[in-house]
Amino acid sequence: MAPTATQKHRPIVISGPSGSGKSTILERLFASHPDTFGFSVSHTTRSPRQGEQNGREYNFTTKEEFLDLANKKGFIEHAQFGGNLYGTSFKAVEDVANKGRICVLDIEMEGVKQVKQTQLNARFLFLSPPSLEILEQRLRGRGTDSEEAVQKRLKQAESEMDFAKEEGIHDKVVVNDDLDVAYKAVENWIVNEGQDGS
Numbered sequence: 001m002a003p004t005a006t007q008k009h010r011p012i013v014i015s016g017p018s019g020s021g022k023s024t025i026l027e028r029l030f031a032s033h034p035d036t037f038g039f040s041v042s043h044t045t046r047s048p049r050q051g052e053q054n055g056r057e058y059n060f061t062t063k064e065e066f067l068d069l070a071n072k073k074g075f076i077e078h079a080q081f082g083g084n085l086y087g088t089s090f091k092a093v094e095d096v097a098n099k100g101r102i103c104v105l106d107i108e109m110e111g112v113k114q115v116k117q118t119q120l121n122a123r124f125l126f127l128s129p130p131s132l133e134i135l136e137q138r139l140r141g142r143g144t145d146s147e148e149a150v151q152k153r154l155k156q157a158e159s160e161m162d163f164a165k166e167e168g169i170h171d172k173v174v175v176n177d178d179l180d181v182a183y184k185a186v187e188n189w190i191v192n193e194g195q196d197g198s
């Protein structure tokens with residue numbers, strides 16, 4: 001069988017509790033390596049917001065189209081949030097790899113479980129906060145969530161942390177204590193596949 005683009009450019013799955021610093025670290029990574037990485041464009045059944053373009057922020061689809069693709073096993077992972085369906089298609093990830101880029105998937109625990117069951121050949125990185133107490137401080141410091149949302153995220157964080165402790169789920173765990181140290185560890189593992197032993 002001819003090797004697929006994702007075998008050559010193995011996708012990276014980054015997960016970790018909300019507030020563990022995934023966006024912060026990925027932003028740096030993309031800025032430092034502007035031509036190396038890409039995000040896949042997800043499908044959603046929610047309506048586009050002002051300024052959003054079909055095929056750029058999301059592939060906006062109807063519920064029927066979405067379910068049809070799901071039945072055809074076209075999604076690597078999909079889930080429902082707030083009454084809408086969201087999913088990452090195999091094609092979206094292949095499209096990134098076909099451009100010669102490494103696809104980065106920033107997904108939550110249930111999605112990780114689903115990706116694990118595919119032939120995607122992904123590499124799995126878990127970004128952990130130093131503790132739940134510090135996670136709580138950071139979530140509050142970010143100032144984007146209501147008290148209720150912070151409590152919900154902290155509860156979810158506990159199960160994400162427990163899941164990450166299971167053997168054989170992640171290829172690499174990085175604790176985001178000092179940001180520069182954590183960034184270097186992530187960058188090294190992703191770019192050099194940990195060749196210098198970190």
Ligand SMILES: Nc1ncnc2c1ncn2[C@@H]1O[C@H](COP(=O)(O)OP(=O)(O)OP(=O)(O)O)[C@@H](O)[C@H]1O
Pocket residue numbers: 016017018019020021022023024025138139141142176177178179180182
């Ligand atoms: N090492 C660090 N030290 C202190 N603050 C940090 C560190 N890393 C990230 N932060 C801060 O913590 C907050 C949460 O980070 P960020 O938004 O990147 O998390 P996330 O994992 O992407 O969350 P979500 O899954 O909700 O998008 C931000 O305000 C960020 O500036």
